[in-house]
Amino acid sequence: MKTKILLICFSFLLLSMQCDDENHSGITPEMLDNKKQEILDYINSFSCAEASGCNSIAFGAKPCGGPREFLVYPNSVDQVTLQNxxxxxxxxxxxxxxxxxxxxxxxxxxxxxxxxxxxxVCTIID
Known part of the structure; x- marks a missing residue:
């Protein structure tokens, strides 16, 4: 009887120490969406003019390598800040x-x- 109680208590102890996915501190889709919006808001806080022009930057990480897409931005942005x-x-x-x-x-x-x-606004022309 003592062995069964000890075994049950030990089982509960092990279960309580398991990782729970909801408490995982990893990256979430919401975090990615918020970061992307921060970047787009930064880009959109600048405007372009014909004289200053526009450029593009690789954005995101495909699982098998390479960027997911390219973002366009006016050359008036602080490019170091954007790159960071x-x-x-x-x-x-x-x-x-x-x-x-x-x-x-x-x-x-x-x-x-x-x-x-x-x-x-910097725009991709098809």
Missing amino acids: LVDEYYDMDNEYNIQTGAVSDCMVVTAPSNIDCVNG
């Missing part, structure tokens, strides 16, 4: 891919070849 924000997002996205065992189509995403300033 994009690098932070890349690290988060890469960690999320590892944590979830994500897979992707592995297709190469290329930088846009034709970007123009349209009404003060």
Whole structure:
């Protein structure tokens, strides 16, 4: 009888020490969405002019390598700040891919070849 009680108590102890996914401190889709929105808000706080022009930056991390997409931005942004924000997002996205065992189509995403300033906003021209 003592053995059974001891075994039950030990089982409860082991169960209470297991990791719970809800308490996991990993990257969540909401965290990625918030970081992306922070970056887009930063980019959108600047406007372009024909003289200053626009550029693109690789963004995100596909599970099998390469960027998920390219963001366009006016050259008037502080490019060091933008690069730091994009690098932070890349690290988060890469960690999320590892944590979830994500897979992707592995297709190469290329930088846009034709970007123009349209009404003060950098736009990809098809």
